[in-house]
Amino acid sequence: xxxxxxxxxxxxxxxxxxxxxxxxxxxxxxxxxxxxxxxxxxxxxxxxxxxxxxxxxxxxxxxxxxxxxxxxxxxxxxxxxxxxxxxxxxxxxxxxxxxxxxxxxxxxxxxxxxxxxxxxxxxxxxxxxxxxxxxxxxxxxxxxxxxxxxxxxxxxxxxxxxxxxxxxxxxxxxxxxxxxxxxxxxxxxxxxxxxxxxxxxxxxxxxxxxxxxxxxxxxxxxxxxxxxxxxxxxxxxxxxxxxxxxxxxxxxxxxxxxxxxxxxxxxxxxxxxxxxxxxxxxxxxxxxxxxxxxxxxxxxxxxxxxxxxxxxxxxxxxxxxxxxxxxxxxxxxxxxxxx
Amino acid sequence: xxxxxxxxxxxxxxxxxxxxxxxxxxxxxxxxxxxxxxxxxxxxxxxxxxxxxxxxxxxxxxxxxxxxxxxxxxxxxxxxxxxxxxxxxxxxxxxxxxxxxxxxxxxxxxxxxxxxxxxxxxxxxxxxxxxxxxxxxxxxxxxxxxxxxxxxxxxxxxxxxxxxxxxxxxxxxxxxxxxxxxxxxxxxxxxxxxxxxxxxxxxxxxxxxxxxxxxxxxxxxxxxxxxxxxxxxxxxxxxxxxxxxxxxxxxxxxxxxxxxxxxxxxxxxxxxxxxxxxxxxxxxxxxxxxxxxxxxxxxxxxxxxxxxxxxxxxxxxxxxxxxxxxxxxxxxxxxxxxx
DNA sequence: CTGTTAGCGCCTTCAT
DNA sequence: ATGAAGGCGCTAACAG
Numbered sequence: 217x218x219x220x221x222x223x224x225x226x227x228x229x230x231x232x233x234x235x236x237x238x239x240x241x242x243x244x245x246x247x248x249x250x251x252x253x254x255x256x257x258x259x260x261x262x263x264x265x266x267x268x269x270x271x272x273x274x275x276x277x278x279x280x281x282x283x284x285x286x287x288x289x290x291x292x293x294x295x296x297x298x299x300x301x302x303x304x305x306x307x308x309x310x311x312x313x314x315x316x317x318x319x320x321x322x323x324x325x326x327x328x329x330x331x332x333x334x335x336x337x338x339x340x341x342x343x344x345x346x347x348x349x350x351x352x353x354x355x356x357x358x359x360x361x362x363x364x365x366x367x368x369x370x371x372x373x374x375x376x377x378x379x380x381x382x383x384x385x386x387x388x389x390x391x392x393x394x395x396x397x398x399x400x401x402x403x404x405x406x407x408x409x410x411x412x413x414x415x416x417x418x419x420x421x422x423x424x425x426x427x428x429x430x431x432x433x434x435x436x437x438x439x440x441x442x443x444x445x446x447x448x449x450x451x452x453x454x455x456x457x458x459x460x461x462x463x464x465x466x467x468x469x470x471x472x473x474x475x476x477x478x479x480x481x482x483x484x485x486x487x488x489x490x491x492x493x494x495x496x497x498x499x500x501x502x503x504x505x506x507x508x509x510x511x512x513x514x515x516x517x518x519x520x521x522x523x524x525x526x527x528x529x530x531x532x533x534x535x536x537x538x539x540x541x542x543x544x545x546x547x548x549x550x551x552x553x554x555x
Numbered sequence: 556x557x558x559x560x561x562x563x564x565x566x567x568x569x570x571x572x573x574x575x576x577x578x579x580x581x582x583x584x585x586x587x588x589x590x591x592x593x594x595x596x597x598x599x600x601x602x603x604x605x606x607x608x609x610x611x612x613x614x615x616x617x618x619x620x621x622x623x624x625x626x627x628x629x630x631x632x633x634x635x636x637x638x639x640x641x642x643x644x645x646x647x648x649x650x651x652x653x654x655x656x657x658x659x660x661x662x663x664x665x666x667x668x669x670x671x672x673x674x675x676x677x678x679x680x681x682x683x684x685x686x687x688x689x690x691x692x693x694x695x696x697x698x699x700x701x702x703x704x705x706x707x708x709x710x711x712x713x714x715x716x717x718x719x720x721x722x723x724x725x726x727x728x729x730x731x732x733x734x735x736x737x738x739x740x741x742x743x744x745x746x747x748x749x750x751x752x753x754x755x756x757x758x759x760x761x762x763x764x765x766x767x768x769x770x771x772x773x774x775x776x777x778x779x780x781x782x783x784x785x786x787x788x789x790x791x792x793x794x795x796x797x798x799x800x801x802x803x804x805x806x807x808x809x810x811x812x813x814x815x816x817x818x819x820x821x822x823x824x825x826x827x828x829x830x831x832x833x834x835x836x837x838x839x840x841x842x843x844x845x846x847x848x849x850x851x852x853x854x855x856x857x858x859x860x861x862x863x864x865x866x867x868x869x870x871x872x873x874x875x876x877x878x879x880x881x882x883x884x885x886x887x888x889x890x891x892x893x894x
Numbered sequence: 895c896t897g898t899t900a901g902c903g904c905c906t907t908c909a910t
Numbered sequence: 911a912t913g914a915a916g917g918c919g920c921t922a923a924c925a926g
Contacts, residue, residue, distance in 0.1 A: 223904090239904070270902090271903085272904055274902090274905095
């Protein structure tokens with residue numbers, strides 16, 4: 217079956233013209249006489265000819281493909297990013313090649329290498345960590361890249377992100393304002409910057425109120441991780457009345473653990489989280505928390521990349537920090553009277 | 556920056572060999588003397604040479620890319636499919652190009668055309684409807700394709716799907732067994748086969764019990780659609796005691812509507828659904844319902860495609876029907892006594 | 895073990 | 911308005 221696909225030459229022969237004329241009909245129809253054009257178009261339809269972009273690419277050195285590389289596809293953010301990058305890129309005629317890295321740095325470099333081999337025109341990266349290697353590699357190949365979500369202190373690169381450290385203080389301050397004095401932080405892996413940022417913000421807010429954390433835990437950004445951390449924290453003798461969780465999966469796991477221990481959310485324990493899932497996909501509980509504008513971040517990052525591809529922009533990397541949104545929902549309340 | 560990337564000729568010149576030798580070092584290292592090989596490898600590293608697959612592709616007529624085309628990326632199924640197709644394809648050295656069609660048939664054809672232009676080696680399609688046009692187009696180009704999720708009566712093509720009509724009867728029978736006599740169906744768009752199948756199964760189960768539906772509704776497969784349908788059905792004077800919903804989004808919308816009307820699930824109204832979300836991503840309510848093995852479907856469909864690409868298989872299209880799973884959770888109970 | 899030739903499909907350039 | 915020549919990066923086929 218393969219190899220039967222019509223080529224520009226097949227069309228040309230059958231229409232009695234040169235391949236170049238067919239090319240013109242495709243790319244610059246006005247430069248061909250109406251008569252010739254309609255004859256060629258008829259043959260194109262007849263042979264079901266679809267131009268081979270591989271040929272074009274080799275000639276023009278542009279694939280018109282950009283890649284989106286996302287660390288963790290199961291995070292609801294990923295969906296918004298895929299949508300957003302795709303929509304933005306399409307407007308400029310680009311197709312998006314999507315890959316995910318299973319949150320492994322090694323995997324990330326492997327994927328990036330594969331993308332360079334395929335000569336994508338640029339890359340939008342939502343990276344695993346903020347180590348400079350991945351960006352270095354891509355830039356070393358002369359490819360433009362922009363990064364979503366992390367500060368990249370070791371690279372000169374376009375970045376779009378939020379300041380989740382400050383947001384973490386805001387979230388913690390809200391719980392303090394409700395009267396909580398015994399707070400725990402359930403964070404992500406300690407080697408991941410966003411987890412660190414969030415823990416730091418938490419601690420600094422407590423310090424500002426003259427308090428110390430009841431517990432600081434680290435685990436993977438998963439339901440299971442949240443569940444285990446919450447079990448150990450809530451099962452001890454020094455129970456917190458409120459927990460801050462570093463992402464939505466941890467929050468869900470923590471709520472599960474609380475429920476299993478016979479505690480109600482928020483009556484017995486409050487949970488405030490980052491990266492609250494959208495109300496569209498989760499009914500209950502709908503968590504109080506910090507929401508990052510994932511779609512806007514992705515759109516801006518893509519826009520910056522497209523700008524460089526179009527040659528509109530060729531200065532040093534810029535960092536754009538977008539504001540987060542704080543939403544109060546059903547998972548937080550003042551501490552129980554006993555506390 | 557672009558255009559600075561090293562080519563095979565750059566490497567060859569600098570290593571003092573022919574391009575062909577560099578190619579051999581890359582693709583068939585044993586056929587090159589160790590001495591030459593190490594010299595070439597050194598130059599490759601020095602120039603950061605990354606082979607250009609565009610060239611290879613043009614020469615070999617294989618991109619080593621397969622495409623996954625999914626109708627609706629916001630459905631949790633999509634994530635599992637992306638994962639599953641990617642993992643399966645990678646094992647055979649293929650990369651996956653992912654696109655989504657926003658549930659528009661026109662969009663689907665446009666995307667498929669773009670994929671053919673890029674000369675992907677094959678396509679896995681989770682289609683919008685079961686009209687034959689999309690598959691016809693792809694096959695007309697001599698490209699192998701396999702389909703996930705729908706029966707494709709108009710095509711000779713590999714299909715992996717579930718029998719959701721039968722599953723719908725099973726689901727409805729369960730509600731009947733709980734003692735429900737007044738049931739409503741909240742289904743998807745009437746032009747989509749899966750919605751029809753599910754409605755038909757519902758009706759046939761009721762008929763088997765000598766009952767008629769209290770209501771049959773159609774709306775988009777969204778939270779909003781489910782919400783509106785449930786509002787109208789539960790707000791009327793002929794209230795059902797149980798509802799079957801055609802997917803997880805409709806179920807969530809229906810539960811929201813019930814709650815707003817002051818009804819508890821399942822005490823006042825039961826909800827049983829298709830495509831129940833996994834417990835990992837939704838805490839409460841966790842719906843009673845039918846679960847399709849999305850990952851297995853995608854893996855099998857990809858496997859069939861890869862089999863055709865490898866030439867292991869070239870017979871007529873096969874249809875594989877996988878069993879669904881029925882899980883009882885918290886959203887169903889016997890009808891209230893008053894009923 | 896290594897090199898040369900040629901051509902994959904297309905488009906830029908130059909000619910007619 | 912149309913055509914011919916050449917080359918993008920790579921490798922199959924054949925030589926040596």
